[in-house]
Amino acid sequence: MIEFKNVTKTYANGVKGLNNISIDIQDGEFVSIIGLSGAGKSTFLRSINRLNDISEGEIIIDGKSLTKANKKELKLIRRNIGMIFQHFNLVKKMTVQKNVISGRLGYYSTMKSIFGVFSKEDYQLVNESLELVGLSDKLHSRCDELSGGQQQRVSIARTLVQNSSIILADEPVASLDPITTERIMDDLKRINNEYNRTIIINLHSVELARKYSTRIIGLRNGEVVFDGAAAEATDEVLKNIYGEKILEEADGVLV
Numbered sequence: 001m002i003e004f005k006n007v008t009k010t011y012a013n014g015v016k017g018l019n020n021i022s023i024d025i026q027d028g029e030f031v032s033i034i035g036l037s038g039a040g041k042s043t044f045l046r047s048i049n050r051l052n053d054i055s056e057g058e059i060i061i062d063g064k065s066l067t068k069a070n071k072k073e074l075k076l077i078r079r080n081i082g083m084i085f086q087h088f089n090l091v092k093k094m095t096v097q098k099n100v101i102s103g104r105l106g107y108y109s110t111m112k113s114i115f116g117v118f119s120k121e122d123y124q125l126v127n128e129s130l131e132l133v134g135l136s137d138k139l140h141s142r143c144d145e146l147s148g149g150q151q152q153r154v155s156i157a158r159t160l161v162q163n164s165s166i167i168l169a170d171e172p173v174a175s176l177d178p179i180t181t182e183r184i185m186d187d188l189k190r191i192n193n194e195y196n197r198t199i200i201i202n203l204h205s206v207e208l209a210r211k212y213s214t215r216i217i218g219l220r221n222g223e224v225v226f227d228g229a230a231a232e233a234t235d236e237v238l239k240n241i242y243g244e245k246i247l248e249e250a251d252g253v254l255v
């Protein structure tokens, strides 16, 4: 479980990226974070693996304080949290296999990870994960030879081998076409259903949030302005909170 307790993030310029947020996310939930540009979606997500340090309050993951964790504790907590980025964050000149196996690094000491010492089981996990995302035939391809959608599936395979129970996805489909988008979202949903991984995803598209998630959290100016089942986030409700703008963004009409 992830617990936010009165969490505020104030940036150096005084902007509150998050403003006094208190919520719990249970194991196995598929949560979409929605909100207009600048609402605090990335700040929220990045605070869950401490890519962003928060200014006030506390975040607790599986009973352990992320906020108070020392370096060693942080490494262990982070090992349990995979992250998928909009621009994939792969080492493009390296093979798919090398990129995916890097998801295992958290299980090794710094020395071993420098020398790339991985076990037979690790390589087996890489094969299984690539099979799950339909990329077995790309094992030895360089990532810069792959399409954007394929690269995003490589990054999903990397979080799978990491074996983390939480996966954070920061606008993972923002730069992909509609068909590839569905494929990536289907993969995430399958991982959520079959492996019971908690998925927390930032989305601009309300339609996708409704279709795939079990719960939607709406942010505005760093505050939670909606928190409910996907079915409760009707056009009417969202219009009342955000105005038309958020639905227009969902249709790809950026205003």
Ligand SMILES: Nc1ncnc2c1ncn2[C@@H]1O[C@H](COP(=O)(O)OP(=O)(O)OP(=O)(O)O)[C@@H](O)[C@H]1O
Residues within 6 Å of the ligand: 011, 012, 013, 015, 016, 017, 035, 036, 037, 038, 039, 040, 041, 042, 043, 044
């Ligand atoms: N490093 C930073 N320094 C100062 N202000 C920041 C920084 N990062 C984000 N902010 C501000 O914090 C607020 C929340 O930003 P955040 O990136 O979390 O929003 P978002 O909902 O993810 O936006 P988008 O959909 O455009 O990615 C915004 O007002 C933004 O300008």
